[in-house]
Amino acid sequence: MIFELTILGNSSATPTLNRHPSAQHLRMLDYQFLIDCGEGTQMQMQRYKIKKSKINHIFISHIHADHILGLPGLLFSMNLMQRKDPIHIYGPETLFEILDLYFKNTDNIINFEIVKHITQAEKNEVLLENESVKVVSFPLFHRVPTTGFIFYEQKSLKKLNKDNCKKYNIPVTEFLSIKKGNDYISEDGKTIIKNSELTFENKKPMSYAYCSDTMYDERVIQNIEGVNLVYHEATFLHEKLERAIQTMHSTALQAGMVAKKANVEKLLIGHFSSRYDNLDILLNETKSEFENSFIANEGEKFIWE
């Protein structure tokens, strides 16, 4: 299993000297995803050694400046780097209007295909699905239509117990069936060997939920129930609850409540208001609800093994 999440930005709308607007890079099996793309993301990618050329899918949660302003520059840079591979972008319709206006007004012709996937924030939607990964969007509750994203590792094939396969003389032609979980049955039907004898169990598939930006809402909890790792915004301390409600954001305490109620394994918090220099007070508040919580520090890599 390969899961590596790199935080490229953890600031809310106003960036600070050391905190950039929202962006994350997720390496999951053979895929490299970019999640949101605030101003300066392409420079943050350079800083943390993320190769632009390896990213084929970009997910944008909503059309607020601090989640999208880095996208035109990233695409222009990809073009200058002679990119030829198509790129899939998932986001609200308006995002593509903005990109089209930039492309219309420049002489830098984009020489690769931008495959537009218009998201909608009213219901869950499968955005990408194949043998190895599945990506689902789900509604968040913010001032403009906003989606969260869940990245699932699909159930992978089992690993062969080669020693036992040899011992029982299992023909190579049966290997795929066995990897898929079937028992071995010989041609004459006389020999049956249980699958558990011939394979090793894989770990439980990994899942990661990205929740930004959103106010506290029970429907979010239902959607992310039981995922391994959650990123949840924590713009304010709970003493600013009124401001959080007014701007449709969450408090650090609420982020912890969501993680606890959804029975997740681990929580990352981010999207911090520029008023907070010391992020530990936010983390402590979250931990009062959910102990296994961490600050999504810029440049930090969260690896799941």
Place this chain on the structure above:
Amino acid sequence: MIFELTILGNSSATPTLNRHPSAQHLRMLDYQFLIDCGEGTQMQMQRYKIKKSKINHIFISHIHADHILGLPGLLFSMNLMQRKDPIHIYGPETLFEILDLYFKNTDNIINFEIVKHITQAEKNEVLLENESVKVVSFPLFHRVPTTGFIFYEQKSLKKLNKDNCKKYNIPVTEFLSIKKGNDYISEDGKTIIKNSELTFENKKPMSYAYCSDTMYDERVIQNIEGVNLVYHEATFLHEKLERAIQTMHSTALQAGMVAKKANVEKLLIGHFSSRYDNLDILLNETKSEFENSFIANEGEKFIWE
């Protein structure tokens, strides 16, 4: 005289880890100007302690991504900081189309006035003029309509020689006329005192020309003839002349030629291609034509006294 230029970005289209796209901050007398606004400019302003709230005039040379992508974020941040003062933006018409599309699609209503000044790149134009400063745009020669800008300190009033004014019993009511350079003539016309006896000479007014992006063209030289300080792009070494011509940029050697032929006092070069790690080789090439040349290093302040 107050003249302080801070370099916020000196990279060409593809930013590098340490070089941001084009942006400069100019403090001239009572004015604070922003010149171009590449991605990340608002963070660079924080880094180099430039206050967003003090800027009332923004000049954009042309609609290429590396000169404009920081503008929407800067304006949104100004708004979040409760700005009320109008801001004057000078740039091509398309710039305002792009800004309008962002504003149309956000719920963050901009609560200050954006005064739009549409520039045109066919001829010289006075963009701003008053008793203390004058800003002129002039054509550059690039792939899209592009203007340079010249910032002039206006001829300021002379400084009174108070001791001599007292000695000659000059009435206070005559002081303004004398500061403007007139001789003193008594009411009966009998006493005439030369202005040079009553005032100190001020230094020559300061002028600064911003030339980015442009290919080498003699018409640029005519426009910036005799200014004190010039910033000129130097995207490539002269060995890449063919590439410079193809992309309508200048070489470091050509930047030096322009400064020499225009009889300027001092030259700054910037807008470097990301292929150059070592900027000294570019500077050396420029100096072979014009000795008083400097790298426009990020964060560096050029002060004129």
